[in-house]
Amino acid sequence: MRLVDTKTKGQTRGGRLNYLALGDSYTIGEAVASDKNFPSQFVDLMADTEWQISEPRIIATTGWTTSELQEAIDAAQLVSGYDIVTLLIGVNNQYRGEDLESYRQEFRLLLERTLSLAGGKKSGVYVISIPDWGLTPFARESGRDLDQISTEIDAFNAVNRQETQDLGLSYIDITPDSRLAKSDLSLLAPDGLHPSEKMYAAWAGKLASVVLTALRSAQ
Template sequence: MGERGFLALGDSYTIGEGVPEAGRWPVQLAHRLDVGAPRIVATTGWTTDELSAAMDAAHLHPGYDLVTLLIGVNNQYRGRPAAEYREQFLALLHRAIGLAGDARRVVVVSIPDWGVTPFAEGRDRAAIGREIDTFNAIAKDETLRAFARWVDVTGISREHAGMVVGDGLHPSAAQYALWVEAILPEARAAFREVSHQGKP
């Protein structure tokens, strides 16, 4: 492990809206990796541009061993265009890579589908799902193009739609534990990049 450890960037899903601190997926992931507590820069409701502004205010510096990025649901929720999302997501991805020093130490996590949750009752669930899929396709395309790591948790969110907190929208700690199982292999591979750095 380097000096700075693990940085998690995102929105309500990363800060773990409605779950105890120990239930947040970055905290669960750090525990599984046996590393120190993550630094989390995330707030419920943030869009891509709001996360970018918060990163400016946080005065982040390069040297993180692992950086995770999960952002975009609020762009979709507010009806922001996919083209704008691509541009702003790509800028965030490049910032994440800069903070990690290596694209292979960046793990991008897909946007879960809130359209399957009880909160979405009465809304066009299929349309929400299609829009989430569009945003995820953009994020996956840019992530793989940059040689960063991609983890899809959207299927988990759809399969376990009932595993939510009291607001009927955000995942429970138990659902986040399933996310961690999916993220863990890529996160471990990212840390191997740290241990191999500078070796032939």
């Protein structure tokens, strides 16, 4: 289990935008180097633009569900006012067989908390969809119903998309990218489950594109 919680306060410093990344193994980048997860690659991409991003503060642990992430946010006593906040959470709710209505309620609370951490600025919050682990070698070896996994991932994503859009926040769908791993194993880490740095690079590129559009529109 990897826990990452770097300690940057929630205000812009030295002309750089502050970034908070919330999630689980997909946010810390389980099974890849720490500088190759999607938050770090996003920061690297932004370094070539007119907006510089500080090293991300990452609060995430492999295996966390929505409720566990909420508890960690409470414990971290985060300061409001982050310029950019990303949220990617829910795969472990699905993996553990938790029901959709509980996920909806907990995800909605996380969205409201995330928006607060962004100082109430909707343009600062970016929700990322849950990847589909049902197409990975790990899933095939698990003996679970692969079609059911994918169907349930779609159902959880339908919930988080709706809740995100109801609040007028940005939603980035990386699930189709994750499904490319079925025929391209270079998109997976050596553990046969988590994304490789190559897949994270694709996610970081999508995030950077959306963030840049929002920042430029606000000028």
